[in-house]
Amino acid sequence: MTAKTKKKAVWDWGIVRRAIWGAFVKLNPRKMMGNPVMFVVEIGSVITTALLLRDVIQGHPGLRFNLQITLWLWFTVVFANFAEAMAEGRGKAQADTLRKAKTETLANLIVEDQAPGIEGVKTAETPASKLRKGDMVLVRAGEFIPGDGEVTEGVASVDESAITGESAPVIRESGGDRSAVTGGTRVISDWIKICISSNPGETFLDRMIALVEGAERQKTPNEIALNILLAGLTIIFLLAVVTLQPFAIYSGSPQTVFVLVSLLVCLIPTTIGGLLSAIGIAGMDRVIQHNVLAMSGRAVEAAGDVNTLLLDKTGTITLGNRQAVEFIPLPGIEENEIADAAQLSSLSDETPEGRSIVVLAKTKYGLRGRELAAHEAHFIPFSAHTRMSGVDLNGRSIRKGAADAIVEYIISQEGTVPKELKASVERISSTGGTPLVVADRNRALGVIHLKDIVKGGMRERFDHLRQMGIRTVMITGDNPLTAAAIAREAGVDDFLAEAKPQDKMDLIRREQAQGKLVAMTGDGTNDAPALAQADVGVAMNTGTMPAKEAGNMVDLDSNPTKLIEIVEIGKQLLMTRGALTTFSIANDVAKYFAIIPAMFAGTFPVLNALNIMRLRTPESAVLSAVIFNALIIVALIPLALRGVKYRPLGAAALLRRNLWVYGVGGIIIPFIGIKLIDMLITRIGLA
Amino acid sequence: MKKNVVTAVLMTLVTTVLLGIIYPLVVTGIARVLFPHKADGQLIVVNGKVLGSRLIGQAFSGPGYFHSRPSAAGNGYDASNSNGSQLGPTNRQLIDRVKGDVATLQAENPNVPVPIDLVTASASGLDPHITPAAAAFQLPRVAKVRGTNEGDLRSLVAKHTEGRQFGFLGESRVNVLELNLELDEKFPAQRHARAE
Amino acid sequence: MTANGWLQITFFLVLIFAVTKPMGVFMAHVFSRERTFMDPVLRPMERLLYHITGVDENHEMRWTEYAVSMLLFSVVSMLLLYLIERLQGFLPFNPQQLGAVSPPHLAFNTAASFTTNTNWQNYSGEATMSYFTQMAGLAYHNFVSAAVGIALAIAFIRGIARRQMETIGNFWVDLVRSCLWVLLPFCIVGALLLVSQGVVQNLRPYDKAALVEPFQVQKVGPDGKPMVGPDGKPVMDTVAEQTIAQGPVASQEIIKEFGTNGGGFFNANSAHPFENPTPFSNLIELFSIFTIGAGLTYTLGRMTGSERHGWAVWAAMAILFLAGVTAAYWAEAHGNPLLPGVDQRAGALQPGGNMEGKEVRLGIANSSLFATVTTDASCGAINGWHDSYTPLGGMVPLVNIMLSEVIFGGVGAGMYGILIYVVLAVFIAGLMVGRTPEYLGKKIEAYDVKMAMLVALVFPLVILIFTGISVVKGFGTSSISNPGPHGLTQILYAFTSQAGNNGSAFGGLTGNTPWYNTSGGITMLVGRFFMIIPMLGIAGNLARKKYVPPSLGTFPVTTPLFTVLLMGVILIVGALTFFPALSLGPILEHLLMSAGKVF
Numbered sequence A: 001m002t003a004k005t006k007k008k009a010v011w012d013w014g015i016v017r018r019a020i021w022g023a024f025v026k027l028n029p030r031k032m033m034g035n036p037v038m039f040v041v042e043i044g045s046v047i048t049t050a051l052l053l054r055d056v057i058q059g060h061p062g063l064r065f066n067l068q069i070t071l072w073l074w075f076t077v078v079f080a081n082f083a084e085a086m087a088e089g090r091g092k093a094q095a096d097t098l099r100k101a102k103t104e105t106l107a108n109l110i111v112e113d114q115a116p117g118i119e120g121v122k123t124a125e126t127p128a129s130k131l132r133k134g135d136m137v138l139v140r141a142g143e144f145i146p147g148d149g150e151v152t153e154g155v156a157s158v159d160e161s162a163i164t165g166e167s168a169p170v171i172r173e174s175g176g177d178r179s180a181v182t183g184g185t186r187v188i189s190d191w192i193k194i195c196i197s198s199n200p201g202e203t204f205l206d207r208m209i210a211l212v213e214g215a216e217r218q219k220t221p222n223e224i225a226l227n228i229l230l231a232g233l234t235i236i237f238l239l240a241v242v243t244l245q246p247f248a249i250y251s252g253s254p255q256t257v258f259v260l261v262s263l264l265v266c267l268i269p270t271t272i273g274g275l276l277s278a279i280g281i282a283g284m285d286r287v288i289q290h291n292v293l294a295m296s297g298r299a300v301e302a303a304g305d306v307n308t309l310l311l312d313k314t315g316t317i318t319l320g321n322r323q324a325v326e327f328i329p330l331p332g333i334e335e336n337e338i339a340d341a342a343q344l345s346s347l348s349d350e351t352p353e354g355r356s357i358v359v360l361a362k363t364k365y366g367l368r369g370r371e372l373a374a375h376e377a378h379f380i381p382f383s384a385h386t387r388m389s390g391v392d393l394n395g396r397s398i399r400k401g402a403a404d405a406i407v408e409y410i411i412s413q414e415g416t417v418p419k420e421l422k423a424s425v426e427r428i429s430s431t432g433g434t435p436l437v438v439a440d441r442n443r444a445l446g447v448i449h450l451k452d453i454v455k456g457g458m459r460e461r462f463d464h465l466r467q468m469g470i471r472t473v474m475i476t477g478d479n480p481l482t483a484a485a486i487a488r489e490a491g492v493d494d495f496l497a498e499a500k501p502q503d504k505m506d507l508i509r510r511e512q513a514q515g516k517l518v519a520m521t522g523d524g525t526n527d528a529p530a531l532a533q534a535d536v537g538v539a540m541n542t543g544t545m546p547a548k549e550a551g552n553m554v555d556l557d558s559n560p561t562k563l564i565e566i567v568e569i570g571k572q573l574l575m576t577r578g579a580l581t582t583f584s585i586a587n588d589v590a591k592y593f594a595i596i597p598a599m600f601a602g603t604f605p606v607l608n609a610l611n612i613m614r615l616r617t618p619e620s621a622v623l624s625a626v627i628f629n630a631l632i633i634v635a636l637i638p639l640a641l642r643g644v645k646y647r648p649l650g651a652a653a654l655l656r657r658n659l660w661v662y663g664v665g666g667i668i669i670p671f672i673g674i675k676l677i678d679m680l681i682t683r684i685g686l687a
Numbered sequence B: 001m002k003k004n005v006v007t008a009v010l011m012t013l014v015t016t017v018l019l020g021i022i023y024p025l026v027v028t029g030i031a032r033v034l035f036p037h038k039a040d041g042q043l044i045v046v047n048g049k050v051l052g053s054r055l056i057g058q059a060f061s062g063p064g065y066f067h068s069r070p071s072a073a074g075n076g077y078d079a080s081n082s083n084g085s086q087l088g089p090t091n092r093q094l095i096d097r098v099k100g101d102v103a104t105l106q107a108e109n110p111n112v113p114v115p116i117d118l119v120t121a122s123a124s125g126l127d128p129h130i131t132p133a134a135a136a137f138q139l140p141r142v143a144k145v146r147g148t149n150e151g152d153l154r155s156l157v158a159k160h161t162e163g164r165q166f167g168f169l170g171e172s173r174v175n176v177l178e179l180n181l182e183l184d185e186k187f188p189a190q191r192h193a194r195a196e
Numbered sequence C: 001m002t003a004n005g006w007l008q009i010t011f012f013l014v015l016i017f018a019v020t021k022p023m024g025v026f027m028a029h030v031f032s033r034e035r036t037f038m039d040p041v042l043r044p045m046e047r048l049l050y051h052i053t054g055v056d057e058n059h060e061m062r063w064t065e066y067a068v069s070m071l072l073f074s075v076v077s078m079l080l081l082y083l084i085e086r087l088q089g090f091l092p093f094n095p096q097q098l099g100a101v102s103p104p105h106l107a108f109n110t111a112a113s114f115t116t117n118t119n120w121q122n123y124s125g126e127a128t129m130s131y132f133t134q135m136a137g138l139a140y141h142n143f144v145s146a147a148v149g150i151a152l153a154i155a156f157i158r159g160i161a162r163r164q165m166e167t168i169g170n171f172w173v174d175l176v177r178s179c180l181w182v183l184l185p186f187c188i189v190g191a192l193l194l195v196s197q198g199v200v201q202n203l204r205p206y207d208k209a210a211l212v213e214p215f216q217v218q219k220v221g222p223d224g225k226p227m228v229g230p231d232g233k234p235v236m237d238t239v240a241e242q243t244i245a246q247g248p249v250a251s252q253e254i255i256k257e258f259g260t261n262g263g264g265f266f267n268a269n270s271a272h273p274f275e276n277p278t279p280f281s282n283l284i285e286l287f288s289i290f291t292i293g294a295g296l297t298y299t300l301g302r303m304t305g306s307e308r309h310g311w312a313v314w315a316a317m318a319i320l321f322l323a324g325v326t327a328a329y330w331a332e333a334h335g336n337p338l339l340p341g342v343d344q345r346a347g348a349l350q351p352g353g354n355m356e357g358k359e360v361r362l363g364i365a366n367s368s369l370f371a372t373v374t375t376d377a378s379c380g381a382i383n384g385w386h387d388s389y390t391p392l393g394g395m396v397p398l399v400n401i402m403l404s405e406v407i408f409g410g411v412g413a414g415m416y417g418i419l420i421y422v423v424l425a426v427f428i429a430g431l432m433v434g435r436t437p438e439y440l441g442k443k444i445e446a447y448d449v450k451m452a453m454l455v456a457l458v459f460p461l462v463i464l465i466f467t468g469i470s471v472v473k474g475f476g477t478s479s480i481s482n483p484g485p486h487g488l489t490q491i492l493y494a495f496t497s498q499a500g501n502n503g504s505a506f507g508g509l510t511g512n513t514p515w516y517n518t519s520g521g522i523t524m525l526v527g528r529f530f531m532i533i534p535m536l537g538i539a540g541n542l543a544r545k546k547y548v549p550p551s552l553g554t555f556p557v558t559t560p561l562f563t564v565l566l567m568g569v570i571l572i573v574g575a576l577t578f579f580p581a582l583s584l585g586p587i588l589e590h591l592l593m594s595a596g597k598v599f
Helices: A014-027 A034-059 A063-101 A205-211 A221-242 A243-249 A257-267 A271-291 A297-304 A335-346 A352-365 A403-412 A420-432 A458-467 A480-490 A501-513 A523-531 A546-552 A563-602 A607-610 A618-642 A650-683 B002-034 B092-108 B133-148 B148-158 B176-186 C003-031 C039-053 C063-090 C103-113 C132-161 C171-197 C250-256 C280-306 C307-334 C361-375 C391-402 C412-433 C446-472 C484-498 C515-544 C559-583 C586-594
Strands: A105-111 A123-126 A135-139 A148-155 A155-159 A170-173 A186-196 A290-292 A308-312 A323-329 A378-380 A387-391 A396-401 A434-440 A443-450 A471-475 A494-496 A518-522 A535-541 A552-554 B044-048 B049-053 B173-175 C205-218 C234-244
Touching: A014 A063, A034 A063, A034 A221, A034 A257, A034 A335, A034 C280, A034 C361, A063 A271, A063 A290, A063 A618, A105 A323, A105 B173, A123 A135, A123 A297, A135 A297, A186 A471, A205 C446, A221 A243, A221 A257, A221 A271, A221 A563, A221 C446, A221 C559, A243 A257, A243 C446, A243 C484, A243 C559, A257 A535, A257 A563, A257 A618, A271 A290, A271 A297, A271 A563, A271 A618, A271 C484, A290 A297, A297 A535, A297 A563, A297 C515, A308 A501, A308 A563, A323 A335, A323 A352, A323 C412, A335 A352, A335 A434, A335 A443, A335 A501, A387 A403, A396 A403, A396 C559, A403 A420, A403 A434, A420 A434, A420 A443, A420 A480, A420 A650, A458 A480, A458 A563, A458 B092, A458 B148, A471 A480, A471 A501, A471 A563, A494 A501, A501 A523, A518 A563, A523 A535, A523 A546, A535 A546, A535 A563, A563 A607, A563 A618, A563 A650, A563 C412, A607 C003, A618 A650, A650 C412, A650 C559, B002 C039, B002 C063, B002 C250, B044 B176, B044 C205, B049 C205, B049 C234, B092 B133, B092 C361, B133 B148, B133 B173, B133 C515, B148 B176, B176 C205, C003 C132, C003 C171, C003 C280, C039 C391, C063 C103, C063 C132, C063 C171, C063 C515, C103 C132, C103 C515, C132 C171, C132 C250, C132 C280, C132 C412, C132 C515, C171 C250, C171 C280, C250 C280, C250 C484, C280 C307, C280 C361, C307 C361, C307 C412, C307 C559, C361 C391, C391 C484, C391 C559, C391 C586, C412 C446, C412 C515, C446 C515, C484 C515, C484 C559, C484 C586, C515 C586, C559 C586
Parallel strands: A308 A471, A308 A518, A471 A494, A518 A535, A535 A552
Antiparallel strands: A105 A123, A105 A135, A135 A186, A148 A186, A155 A170, A155 A186, A290 A552, A323 A443, A378 A387, A387 A396, A396 A434, A434 A443, B044 B049, C205 C234
């Protein structure tokens, strides 16, 4: 199911070609009306075009300048449309990739089932996506469950650690409330028959592809607010420019419509106006590139606002499975002996825990894995009934498993359990570890210390989150002692131990009552209410249908850590909008200094004092400003699509940085740009 | 809504009585008791005749008087018609007026630049003061017309010169009306004409 | 510029700094209905007022009811003022027996002007208004229009401070408490201080003084033209008397400044020696103008629980104030290069500089300071004529008003004005920290931005459109007294001042015409109420919102960076809107003046 999409280059020729065509299609005024800033530019372009035609017919002078102005005004509109078309094109390309990404899990569709058990079953390999509601499938040990459904027959231990956060396998059996299985989980032992409960095309993937491809994009709340701001600024500048004409008439220096429209277009925030929808589309696109399907842009935006992250311990903060870190022999037992026994019992144990025991024995005690087939070894696999595994070898019966199961086993073998065992077991439990007792027939050898391993780099990530003002809360089913130990090691701000679904829900409500926004991941059906309650609920793709329905995002990779990246993308989306708005407004300063002296220096040469860029002629000055205004849109398309580089800093540092780059930079850059364009066009004789 | 309409009317009436009538009358009453002279405008009364207010300037044009600044209040120093010239810095009328005044003044005191306040109209048109520079500029003329030595005159000017309030507020200034009144008293001039 | 000039400016700013906290704390107490030391006297008066007017002081209003109450009060009190103006001939306290204020459009303009806290004056006080009209009509409105402003600012602050509440206070209670606690006690003390400096306070008829040196003027005929005798010589008239206008000035003077109204008792306003006789009275007046505006920054911090935010706003105001006063002082001290043969240099005996339209006792520093302060706030009192300032010196007050008078600002109006800028600054820059913009725990969303943009829009709308019409139509340009670019500035200043409810003027413009009285009246009403209503909308909306606790990721509104950002937004929004107009007005005039051009 997982298919990592690589980050695409910004300028993909296929997309560019389609976007160029799209840029012209979007000139349709009805489509432009949704973007008031660019709509004003289009109206301005239409007006200058009409006047240009009149001039051509009547043979006015100054045609060359007016023609160039008119062309560049149209370019401004087209460039903005191009940016939007580029973003949409990338989204569409993404949808195509997604469709391919629906790589198939092969399911054993039951075509004939004559009797209970697996002997009388005939199956056919069928892609999981072809399964329909009501289909029966057989899943054997080691296989993935192909879709959500109900167990109709059999009992099996299923590893749902990636979903539920519990590292211990769970028992799934027909009947009762343990009959629901979720797609993507894995049967570890035994077998089950499942009745599939959802149809193809109803998956989130299918729905999301429709969403990405759909032309109708809902504007997000912040985008709406920003649009109002931009529309307001546009009206203000419209007023400033329209009323400039009477002032100019009073001063004895009336202006042509071409120059006035040029000034207007330069002043209104075309840079952000032209790129705004591209930023939004690209933000969604970035989410998809991370293999996350967001149900709405609103959810992505909300991710940027999150105050509290609820993270499940297992699979998110710690590796999905525990690892052996220590062998603790009972008194009178050599360390080597228990290591050896533990390794032997685990040689055929393919679970991560089992492998980690073999590895620990090898690295710490120099015991090599042995080929045991020759020794007539008989392996006892783990089963949900016995809750232990082991090996019978040369008369030895080595078993490892949960303390109570092994104790029961020893007693059944007429052995005795030394009281030190209990102490060791409790000591491991108290530090957050899981004890696994090893016994040789009726003799207890010692305890294997299995420990949750905190993923590398988590502490740094939590530090970053803290700097961004986001609090992380670890959710775990462990007891408070264990939870505290892991929380301390991982560096989370808080934890919720022995968490039941209701506790999670209560925590979210508590945080929200304080005005905080909460994000969480979840997968189980019992997570659904919490996922719905959370402001950002990311359901694992492997999760149950109700969970996916409840959340507002689905992570195709089912990687709970992704939540952190989603938050970053949300922030990046808002930052990009803010940065380009600031840049756009700051640009106006230079444009005024280019155009105002150009307008009036003819009548009042003293006003050349304002021509601080020393632009060559009034025509070249106006033209340079208009050209700069159009080109900057194209130049910023990559930034709009990629987003402003995100840094995990506090708001104050982030603001300072962005104000320097986009505020101060926004004032300075156009001075340089307009001057360069002026030099160029006067050199090549355009003005 | 209806209740608020009634309240609006009543509130307007009641507060008008309180703030528009009682308050100013109370202040007038207290001021009368505490600062009777100042509350009435510091009128200069000689022999029962009001000669002016020490705060309100008067026009002087005779060579034996220190002249006040140009005034745009009515016909000049009309204290029921306060106003400035309202001429902008690039207005030809202003430039021409100043040029004319400068020419007149420099005729009596050649080659000395004219202190700016002496050729610019004050804001109120009633400015009772000139700068010490403007007094110094006119001093030789007045001394000549009054036939006194400049030193005596200088100390008289100094007497009517107010320094900065509390040592740093505002500017030093000479009260023209009070100076001229004392001038007439101390150095009554035979030759000077009251008005041309 | 002189060291002593800067000493005075610095001293003034230090005074304002010193009064900020006590004033802010006091107002926070008053409007949170906490006990103050004045309660024993004022509380019974307050109760009596509520009893008479039928106000339930515990009733809380939604923003809409608050707005309606405010509008009702403004309409009723404006009508009363109009009636007083028109009927003053029949009313008491009229020793000069002045007739009705006429024509009616002048009375309308004046009523609109004083109701909106503008105090634009198309009349000459001493020649038009009876003492009764001055006291019960004009000075009264100086009180209540200021009280309305304070009430609105407090309502806005409550909107920020309250959480998930529908109401923002009771307009009547806020109005009454503003009048009784904040304005009245200060004014009684301040008025007497002013009298001690020589500001007049009496009800006597105008005095007649016998001139020391009577002079002759050309007689003016009944047709308004100078009379010429049959011999072709001018007919002369001897002026031997000076009529000295009097009146209850001090009581009006103090509220004129303290309530940032600005309407002078006399035509010459605070330049008149009876309104502003000494440098100390000048300081009292300057201080009064900024006191409430500065105090409200602290009240803002106090009531919203972030005093440092209040100081950050204060700092932005103080820096913009210093920038303005520096520019104005520099330009005025530089003088007018077109005047030959004069000494404009500062020295021991004179302050030098451009003294046209300024008073000697106040000099350049105090005049530049006053022009800056009166327009930083929406006061509009003047102690020198802005029309006669140098182009750049006159541009400073103009720009100050164009920035919406948020530098300490009009009482209340400056506070809610700058809060609109804060909302915009927080929104634009807030996005840059990667969160939905928040202001003191309140999310700034589409509705708030929409209302803020409405406020931001109204201002250029009325100014630019009316100025645009006036500069190309005969009925507009005929009022211009200073030709060339200065004429454009005169008209631009008139509408800017009225839209900003400032009231100062480039006084040469003949304002008492049907066009300017009417368009100006509309401009003032729009400039006041069309800003207040969306502003209250934001207040109501913010009050309803949940509070988001601050974190490291929250947009900082207490830092120097915020101060810089706020200033940047104020300057950029203002400058971008008005730069074209300014470039053809004062900037062009300055360049032409430097080049020696005369009009």
